[in-house]
Amino acid sequence: MKKRQIGIIGTGNLGIRHLQAVALLKESCRINVMDISKEALQNAKEVWQETEGAQNHEISFVTEMTSMPKELDAVIVATVSHVRKKVIEELLAHARVRYLILEKVLFQRLEDYGAVRELMEKNQVQAFVNCPRRMYPVYEKIKKKLERARTMEIMVSGSDWHLGCNGIHMLDLIGYLAGTEQITAGVSESGQMTADVSGSEQITLDISGLEPECLPSTRKGFSEIAGTIRGSLGRCRAFSLASYPQKGIPASTVILSDVCWCRILEGKRELDFADASTGWEWKKETFEMPYQSRLTNLALEELFAGGSCRLTAFEESCRLHMALEEQLIPWFEKRGKEKGLCPIT
Structure with a gap:
């Protein structure tokens, strides 16, 4: 063979x-x-x-x-x-x-x-x-819990987690949890970035909360950002991605919805969860977070077996990337970076 x-x-x-x-x-x-x-x-x-x-x-x-x-x-x-x-x-x-x-x-x-x-x-x-959180069992479990949610809010925060490089990971996670597979990007007359989701909903992004100066990336020749990006995406009526310049604040993701609450501390592998079955009291559990070195093989085996995999489809990811870069490119240009370029990797 x-x-x-x-x-x-x-x-x-x-x-x-x-x-x-x-x-x-x-x-x-x-x-x-x-x-x-x-x-x-x-x-x-x-x-x-x-x-x-x-x-x-x-x-x-x-x-x-x-x-x-x-x-x-x-x-x-x-x-x-x-x-x-x-x-x-x-x-x-x-x-x-x-x-x-x-x-x-x-x-x-x-x-x-x-x-x-x-x-x-x-x-x-x-x-x-390769936005692999879609393959993490903990987020698959949370997505299942959120299937009946009509609305949700998601807040991601922590110290210096490289918002430019990793922001698309968290934007992708929000899209995954909020169920927004069909997004078409555009710019409103006011200049705010918007995008249609399934023909009726939209993604909005507000980068006014970014720190005023761009930062050097850990990779030579690239740039980074810090501060807060806010917006809405599908059923997620409000989200915030906050990377604080000061040290020592652990990374956390908080999800509030009309069916459950979740608080995820990836660094500690801890999930706090509450819903009607817990009397809306927090219940703590631990989870495993698979390494990339044990994920790519699973994605490939899924592709070879069925022609698809749990990673983000290229078209969907392009729309999320473009929505973000539509905002960031003018921001970088105002700070002396090359015209038309988003210098993030």
Whole structure:
């Protein structure tokens, strides 16, 4: 039987986690790892030698796209944001790809979203974006509890959790919990970002609560933000994403709805929950939060078995990304950054 061909492009911290996860695939595969950095590839080789399940697969490490196979069942693109569009273009010009899993932030320019969407349609590629909280059992449980909710409020807060880089994760989580799969973005006459959800509801974003200056990212050449982003999204009539510049405030997510209340402390793996069955008294429980190195294999197995997976569909994620970047690009421009660019990865 011909082995499935899996590609991983980019072997930074996240790329390595994807590589470790792919080794856990139950089916023996051919894994093709590409990075233009020989140093990064050498590190990936060393990690692979110590990875559980590595002996079950064949693997190659290459520095050029032309060295990748011409047909790939699935490719994980774990590059930084400013080269992702180019990498996807080069990949699809070289190979026939069935499934793509993309890291976020997806792209830095708004026009890239439409261009890549057209490219995927042309090449009949099915793509997903790695916002993995949709695969966490704790959030699957909360989503089930919220199915009957008519309205909810969600507040995410904590010290310096990299609002630019990670804000899309939490915006995606809100979309997942609020059930907003169909979002179309636009800008109102007043300039506020809005988007239709299922033809009737909207996403609104207000970035006036951001700290006045952009911050350096932990990754050289990129920027970060702090402060608060507020908005509404589908059944979530109000949300806030607050990253405080001062240290020491633990990250928390609070969900208030007409059917239940939840308070999630991911760092402590604790969930406080209340609803009518508890007399609206808080009940504490603990949960496991799976590492990326044990998630990507599950997403791939879901794709190979049924043609879809629990990660965010590319189209849905594009709309959320675009809604956020429509706001952030002018904000960065006013602070001297390149016109039309959202310098976040």
